[in-house]
Amino acid sequence: MTGRVLVVCPLHFERRALARAGLGRCCTLACSGPGPLAAGRWARGQSPPGAVILCGLAGSLNTRFAVGTAHSASSVLVDAGTTLTPPMSAPGGPVVSCPDRTLTSPEAKREWAAQSGADLVDLESAAFARVADEHRWRWAIVRGVSDGPETSLPADIDTWVDPVGRTRIGRVARAMLRRHVSLGQLLRLRTDSTAAMAAAAAVIERMLK
Numbered sequence: 001m002t003g004r005v006l007v008v009c010p011l012h013f014e015r016r017a018l019a020r021a022g023l024g025r026c027c028t029l030a031c032s033g034p035g036p037l038a039a040g041r042w043a044r045g046q047s048p049p050g051a052v053i054l055c056g057l058a059g060s061l062n063t064r065f066a067v068g069t070a071h072s073a074s075s076v077l078v079d080a081g082t083t084l085t086p087p088m089s090a091p092g093g094p095v096v097s098c099p100d101r102t103l104t105s106p107e108a109k110r111e112w113a114a115q116s117g118a119d120l121v122d123l124e125s126a127a128f129a130r131v132a133d134e135h136r137w138r139w140a141i142v143r144g145v146s147d148g149p150e151t152s153l154p155a156d157i158d159t160w161v162d163p164v165g166r167t168r169i170g171r172v173a174r175a176m177l178r179r180h181v182s183l184g185q186l187l188r189l190r191t192d193s194t195a196a197m198a199a200a201a202a203v204i205e206r207m208l209k
Contacts, residue, residue, distance in 0.1 A: 021201030039124035043131035058143035061113035070144040070199035088140035094119035144196025
């Protein structure tokens with residue numbers, strides 16, 4: 001593979017997890033910030049010499065893709081009826097789609113699964129894929145599964161990070177004080193997210209070999 005691989009994460013937590021796994025030795029690690037606008041803006045500012053991988057957490061709509069595992073996407077739904085296939089896609093990987101906000105209830109996940117036919121959901125893949133495909137990059141999307149089809153998430157979880165992807169500790173603390181999330185839920189989410197990003201690092205290592 002020519003050129004140094006560029007791996008971008010929406011969140012600083014995700015980037016730090018990949019760095020702890022040692023990916024910084026073989027890849028350039030970056031953070032775009034969360035959401036489609038940040039991902040698209042970051043991608044439009046790049047001229048990568050080698051491959052580009054978007055890597056972060058996702059929610060699962062399909063029990064085949066379990067919490068704590070990670071997968072290279074086979075395709076990305078970018079609009080109704082329109083999909084893009086990553087040049088570095090893996091056979092049998094999940095279909096990824098992007099609602100306009102995190103799906104926080106099992107009911108919302110079931111509804112989106114029926115509507116989209118997707119296996120995983122995140123907020124950034126479609127915006128990233130549009131730019132990557134337009135510029136004919138060699139690209140991939142790797143997502144670690146942090147929550148499953150029946151997992152409930154705090155309704156205000158999208159406010160827990162700032163525009164550049166850093167955790168807003170004060171917002172998390174207020175969510176606990178207001179009982180939007182319990183300490184047990186918070187610890188479980190962190191444990192599952194950490195396991196998912198470790199699995200994502202392993203997927204990228206296998207891709208690079």
